[in-house]
Amino acid sequence: MKQQSLALNGLLGSETKAEPETESLLLKGRRSAPQVTWVKGYLAPAQQMALLREVQGYPFESPEIQVYGKRHRIPRSQVWFADAGCDTRYSGLLVKALYWPKYADRLRQKLKRDFNLQSNGVLVNRYADGKESMGWHCDDEPEFLAGSDIASITLGATRDFIFRDKVTHEKQTFALQSGDLLIMHWPMQDRWEHALPKRMKVEETRINYTFRQVTPHYFD
Numbered sequence: 092m093k094q095q096s097l098a099l100n101g102l103l104g105s106e107t108k109a110e111p112e113t114e115s116l117l118l119k120g121r122r123s124a125p126q127v128t129w130v131k132g133y134l135a136p137a138q139q140m141a142l143l144r145e146v147q148g149y150p151f152e153s154p155e156i157q158v159y160g161k162r163h164r165i166p167r168s169q170v171w172f173a174d175a176g177c178d179t180r181y182s183g184l185l186v187k188a189l190y191w192p193k194y195a196d197r198l199r200q201k202l203k204r205d206f207n208l209q210s211n212g213v214l215v216n217r218y219a220d221g222k223e224s225m226g227w228h229c230d231d232e233p234e235f236l237a238g239s240d241i242a243s244i245t246l247g248a249t250r251d252f253i254f255r256d257k258v259t260h261e262k263q264t265f266a267l268q269s270g271d272l273l274i275m276h277w278p279m280q281d282r283w284e285h286a287l288p289k290r291m292k293v294e295e296t297r298i299n300y301t302f303r304q305v306t307p308h309y310f311d
């Protein structure tokens with residue numbers, strides 16, 4: 092397992108417990124402490140297969156949303172699994188929590204064991220092929236608990252996942268492969284947005300699990 096902790100260039104001032112070396116780099120303004128952790132090959136092939144089999148039974152939906160007065164289907168399918176009372180919102184729509192399937196829950200426990208990653212819900216995104224996508228956004232909905240990291244797992248097709256600095260528009264691209272884990276550390280969403288753009292040559296399906304922590308009963 093190869094683990095890379097990466098600093099997104101240009102992000103300054105959010106690390107308070109910096110090692111001396113990191114601190115001096117910070118002072119020179121060239122690097123910050125890691126805001127993203129990328130673990131290539133985090134899931135073994137057998138773990139990926141178990142999840143992909145389970146995914147076949149997920150009740151994916153592709154709701155219609157209104158953009159500039161026109162209704163259209165979001166360009167992907169999604170489902171939200173979470174603890175009781177942990178509803179969320181995506182694309183402006185309230186989504187009630189469905190209970191955790193077995194392997195999605197095991198993956199949540201593994202992230203807790205390996206990275207002390209707390210989560211009470213996971214959004215599963217399915218991109219049927221490279222024509223499906225997710226536009227620029229940051230995961231900063233008010234129901235997300237402050238201080239919590241977001242962990243993203245990729246299965247299936249390799250796709251480019253791009254970060255963009257909200258101020259400078261500087262970009263950083265990660266070609267995420269099946270089995271990879273990408274952790275977005277709090278509070279990087281304040282400074283960076285991200286997207287999964289179309290890649291017309293990609294024919295295979297990509298599945299993404301995005302583990303989050305929401306405030307229970309936020310929408311009650």
Ligand SMILES: O=C(O)CCC(=O)C(=O)O
Pocket residue numbers: 214216225230243252285286287299301
């Ligand atoms: O599919 C991905 O990797 C991105 C998913 C994402 O950004 C989200 O669900 O908020």
Ligand SMILES: [Fe+2]
Pocket residue numbers: 228229230285
């Ligand atoms: Fe996101």
